[in-house]
Amino acid sequence: MDIVSPMMSTLLAAAVQLSGLPGMPAGELPPVLMLPRSELNNTVCPSAPVRCAGLTAAFDTQRYRIVMDDRLNLNDAYDASFLVHEMVHVLQFRSTGSIGFTSCEAVIESERQAYAVQNAYLREHDQVANEGAMLKFSHCPAKQEDR
Template structure:
């Protein structure tokens, strides 16, 4: 992916997420790869259970991996890179704390999907992603009841 597109997508990620920008020079390397290799990278020992992975931010190696069949010039496809760039921005602001526990991980993912959907909407795309996150729940901490951690409804 070229630097100009990366800068554009970073700008979009900043705009839709509301997070502070990072210098374009500090962006991770973007690496396209076949879907099977991406699954192996993302899911390590549970590749059979890993479906639908399109892109991921590898914070340990400072790189964004994405399926090589994505059309990075198409907003529906590059929205997944915007999602990962939101993770880059989140990580720049919060470090490892964004993944410290299940509630932090769920919050991080929900925010990235919300930003991705805002980007898609701004690009005139009808696609919406991440709906499954509305059902994401974390196990209650040991010694507490599950009911104490369910969202309240009225």
């Protein structure tokens, strides 16, 4: 599914404004691939698709693409918020490279920022939601020197 460029530009502008991350030309955004749920789960978690059962979208840093559930209606603010979330990850990736996605701590911080932006986007569109609430229960294993 091709997502209309003006929509991509609008959602990118929201991601930049709400995150404070450096912007980028909309033409340099990764392609967005809309997939059926089962294919999305197999694409993101090929060795254990069940781990991705609740997944709606993901930014694939290795292939530089965003994959999303094809049931999303991107004309709906709630559904579009998932693309805004993934665009934050794209901006993070362009800003810091893969280092922001390699350690447990970096991944949690990356998700905190993306969920904060997603929730701010939803509030701007009069949507009551608290995406990422479970993130507060995420912890990284203690490092050897911390034990």
